[in-house]
Amino acid sequence: MKPNHHWAVHVPDQLIDYGPVHNFWAFLTERLNKLLKNLNSNNWTGGELEVSMMREYHRNMAVQSVSNSTELLAEATVIKQLAGNERNAEAMGTIQDAAQYTLSSSRIKFGTLASRMKQLADDSMRLALVNYYNQEHTCVYLNLREPGATSENILMPYADIYNYALLDGRRITSTHRSTRNNAGSSLIMTRFGDEACVGEVRAIFVHRQPNIRGSSDTILLMVAWLKESDDTPLDFHSFVWSKFPELGVNNWEYQEYEDPGNPVSHPLIIPLSRVHCQVSRGVIKHTDPWQWITTSMDRVSYLRLDLAWCTD
Template identity: 25%
Template sequence: MYAISEQDNIQERDRMKTAYFRRYGCRWTELCRLPYFDPTTMGVIDPMHTFMLGLTRTLWFSVWVKGGPGGDRVMLRGRTETNERELDLIHALLRQFEMPRWFARLPADVGYPAGGNLTSNEWKALVLLYGPTAIPLVLADAAAECSEGLAPGQVPRVPHEAAANFLKMATALKILMRREVTEQDLVRAILLFKEWFEEFVQIYGSKCVTPTFHWLTHMAAQIRRYGPIHGFWTYLYKHLNKVMKTYRTKNHGGGELEVTFSREWKHKMMIARLSAALVKQDEDPMGKEVALEIQKQTRDQLRAGTLAEMVQQDGVGDESRAEQRRCVADGRSQTSSLDGSQLPGLLHWYRQHRPAWDLRRPDEYNTPEDSRFLDDHARFHQQFLLQGRRIDTCPQDKPNKSDSLVVMRMRPRLAWASELRSVFAHKQCGETRLFVEVTWLKPLEQELTIQGVYLPYPELEVEFWQYEKYLAPDADGPPAILLAQLLDGVAARCAVEVEGHLVWVTAGISLHISYRMTRL
């Protein structure tokens, strides 16, 4: 290492910096004076720019929409005067999506010049949710159409391998973007990425490769060194920049602009923290009502989401992570009687998990004198918080259930989706538990060919279901009444015609992956 003192002249400094670069392959920084600093190892590659603005944008826009450097192989074509093509099919699917309100929506004309440039949040939504759900279906249909009448030796515009190749990339990125990552996860993610890259070169050619592809190979080492990417990526600060652009600065200068930003940001954070704290408490009903109204009237969803995420991450270590895992009731509540469909399910749960209590139905007669009866009253809530996200209850006849879809991972190959009907706190024998009543979607009776493409990638949590069909309470499957803490996350859903059948396709959005192999 070169020691550069303050007495060295400018020419000598430049000469030594140049020699340093030629020897070590990196630029000089004052941090290099530290004996333990290794710029090659300790220089962090930002995951946000690598994943979203780099890898995803290259595949979607540069390769699929523009057709690569030469523009000779456009896979997602735009509409003509008479026909709608691949981009329009994707737009049709996007319009049908039911997803949580806090998740980013893509522009109506994404892929066209009128759609504009996507933000990092929208690129993230594309690779985690919309892409794995919609794009493989469109690519599979396009590949089947391109293979018809193909001359021997002719390369199809859309190869059959394109759909599965994209799912490999999406799976690798979703694993790397988890908040909790194991060594086994890292090994699988990097293996999937390497397989994806080899297939990418075979499908699209080496001319479509960018330096971003290589940077991702270092991501596993960074995660081992610094922890999950949420601790060192610039994703949240990208949102913060957009939030600060909305502040009124009144043309301040000379250092006043920074003070204005600081004061405005502190004011917004104080309101966000105060409302978040008031919503979770029950001692001050008026304060809770005011906080609920503040959150309800917030129109700027981007700003509210950024502030909420900043407040959620403004914690200390394990305490903050424990808060994200908590499942708590939220919103207005009232005490009501359990109806005829809820009583049997709740009684079944207690008999299965608390058999020593030997509970009886409230309307059961001819029982011993010392019998215990199930309390037929509970405290019902309109919402509950799961992993820091608010989920609403909804009746079955509600047209749009975007904020009421939840998912539970039953086993590695099945993420079972359902609609949330009710949330209630039930007290029995001095113990209070939070239960949910859900209506599970009904699996397909016959497996579709496209499902085989998704089978090797359970991390994407993409499943197919019968359209507008629900599992009967007494059918073989998960119970309709279960503990709220067993739910793994929220889900998104869209209706699509696949192989001549109208089906529901769901995609789970789980922060933490777990499997329910025990009794529910």
């Protein structure tokens, strides 16, 4: 038996111990090892190259501790030299991914700007924005004809549209910007109370409302929420995923979404900070009709499993 075949035998136990595979796989580490092995060492042996790299790393860590700024660390000399010396596109992507994954202290990062001050022509989006701002009390109005509306609290008709945003180092892309048909990086999960909800991100934007403090720094998402299926195979003991509740598997009606006009539907617009994690989605084809099935891509889902064991 080959080593990889032997390791595959232990995958079920590892899923139970650590959660989804993406929580503990080492693809990025292995890719970085390949890059480091291909570096020109100028025949330095006996650990000289490793010592030089560790000294540079220590210097940058010292600077970071003084400045308390991850931006300085992101400009570390080692990373800049690696990126500058690598002409291969895949290698460049590896270095950039590693820098983003390890050097970011914030859950949320802005992506690239697609359109500045774009007019909000979609009436449903404008109404959803008003509802978002007025969750606690009325402070934003659609037009000046409404009682209490002034030029200062009227909804601004423009927004900055982004190609993507980063959450925990992972790229979230709107379906309008995605080149895939399966909305892969556009699928997110959040919670409303105890209810887990999954949706497709249709737009990523920043809306600057003058009378709302912090609006210019808040990334907002326009989300089409998946419609929960009433006929779920997760209730059947024969369904394989029902044995692994820690994986956060849910099923939804195939290609069906909540009606935004329904009063019981979930909010059309939420801040990115409310997103819990991304999800993966597949299709259950042995049911009639077909159903969507999703699983959480939470990096720390195994912690919930540990807590569940403690309460048993």
